[in-house]
Amino acid sequence: MTETMVEAMNRDTTTNSIVITQLRKSYEKSADADAAYAVDNISFDVPKGQFVTLLGPSGCGKTTTLRCVAGLEHATEGRIEMGGEVVFDAARKRHVRPEERPIAMVPQSYGIWPHMKVIDNAAFPMRHGRNRRRGPEVRQRALEMLEQVGLAGMADRWATQLSGGQQQRLALARALLGDPEVLLLDEPLSNLDAKLRAKLRQELRSFQEQFGVTALYVTHDQAEALAMSDTVIVMNKGRIEQIDRPERLYDHPRSSFVADFIGSANLFPVRDASAGTRGGVLARTDLGPVLCSRTAPGEEVRHHNGGFVCVRPEDVGVRPADADAAPADNEFTGVVESAEFLGDRLELVVRSANLPITVSTRAGQDLRPGREVVLRLSPAATSYLAN
Template sequence: MTETMVEAMNKDQDTTTNSIVITGLRKSYEKSSNADTAYAVDGISFDVPKGQFVTLLGPSGCGKTTTLRCVAGLEQATEGRIEMGGEVVFDAARKRHVRPEERPIAMVPQSYGIWPHMRVIDNAAFPMRHGRNRRKGPEVRQRALEMLEQVGLAGLADRWATQLSGGQQQRLALARALLGNPEVLLLDEPLSNLDAKLRAKLRQELRSFQEQFGVTALYVTHDQAEALAMSDTVIVMNQGRVEQIDRPERLYDHPRSSFVADFIGSANLFPVRDATAGPAGGVLAKTDIGPILCTRSAPGEDVRPHDGGFVCVRPEDVEVRPDDAGAPPADNEFAGVVESAEFLGDRLELVVRTANVPVTVSTRASRSLRPGQEIVLRPAPAATSYLAR
């Protein structure tokens, strides 16, 4: 996504109230900066609308944790500005830096940050006794007990924190964060230490707590399935920059770059040598397997020829038919040979070699297609996009 598109998007959202507005954030861990300075976060801008669940998604090392720590105030950015609830909490140019404990946030780190020398109840009550809005008296314990019950830890209040299972510690970390009554919850890969089954269960729970408490969430993960399942909006990051900001369905259906297409789900990406206007308002893109017709575009946008880029088609959008002896492939059809066929229960996953290029195809499990078989591939034009990069 270009800077101007990010800006246009941010302007669009100005009509809603934002819990967080981040503008031009850059962060280098180096002491002094020069032309070769490496930036962990390299000029990102995005909003987190009030009440939404927004996720920073990207591969390890792309700058997610650094971004979250800048929002929390645990790191100071090199450039840029952060607003929270309409107040500027960080501004590099004006040297403004509101301390973490003065910001309306609660952070759930990957390691939970639970104190082993305290009982469950005292861990939970900690932000009420020591946080921004300190309270005293019996209602603190009462409120903590209610919250423990809400997150499914009723009856465990007087155990030592170390006597909890991984999933229970995760719930305790969440209860403690919510008891600080934050405007924004910051969560850094909070489910990554749990096994796959528990992870899938807790991500649903986490999302429903977030809605129930009406708290805004900024969530970090490298797991695309988690991001798609939980988020209102996903911010895809790559090498310290924002690649795309969109709803989960839009990211999958209308990726804006080969990076996003490849990171979200799986995609066939064919480099384009040359592109011309094609039928049906589409583009005919010349690739190593031949000319492919691309007519998919995001609503309100056109498909236009330009230099380079990639054709992108998902495995489930490539049709296959047996090669009827002799009949030459029609337009937008490509002859190939099945290289491998993997039965995955609900579907059959094929790798088909055409013009020496491997193409991944996902088809009905009931079909009998075997390695060595000659077939014809047909990428569905309406599901084939032409990406600029």
């Protein structure tokens, strides 16, 4: 038995809709040792009923992963299970065709057929999909679904006579009418304006819950990923950086890439780091020594060269400098370089030891450019990241 198979067997296929094991995909015909992999050895589960998001910058392999799950691409290595059935296994040359998989895909372009009426677009998977039906119930069900997605009264329009947001809902209605176990969604909201996008992401999530369908969603928009997902899978250059709940990703990033990609973060290069005398990690930076209570789970730091100190702008304390009081531990003096009033907060860039530090604070303090200030990096909110 290969290592891949042992690993796959140790994961629960009864509570997972999708189990992906060591998936690799190269688009090059002759995959040699130096081949570039669009997806490079990724493994993850999508638990039943959950909303799981693949998040990462352009070109990191999100669409490739989704297309492999859909069966529209053949992976080079690895294995994919759905509902307990192996739908792809590179070693055994097993590949279940897309239309035989319990999925429906909403591609980025919605995939609406312009030569069809709205109702015929919606009813398509019932007429041609895995579970075919006939007769008047098809039209009736499609009409009901159109009503549920807010397209009542539009059934007999041409699909091209819908707005972008309406086409998006039609694509969703059509996908749901195929009774899929898993919905695959590739940046379905990216062509919409910001307001509609925010509204539709709520709707999408409530449809997903209402229909009890599992969702694997792709986006490069971190706010969208945090707002919608039960679990986020952060990808970078074909690999997985971190799999976590949104709050954990934000509060406990495992790498400087994740910290930087999710929200905004101050990242200071570390010369060397060692275990603090009372727990945590003492990191030597250009600012001075910084005590960090947060470290990546499972990582015990005795002595390390390099890495980063990471602190969110809202976790940096700031007060005007006081000539009489010397800075305490984890406090550093600096000068306000810029101050922007953003309504709910004041955003400062403070320069300290030649490092720009972004600070988000409640407005109202006298913190104009040129002021000398003391910054406090609370150890509890400061992370040491080894890479």
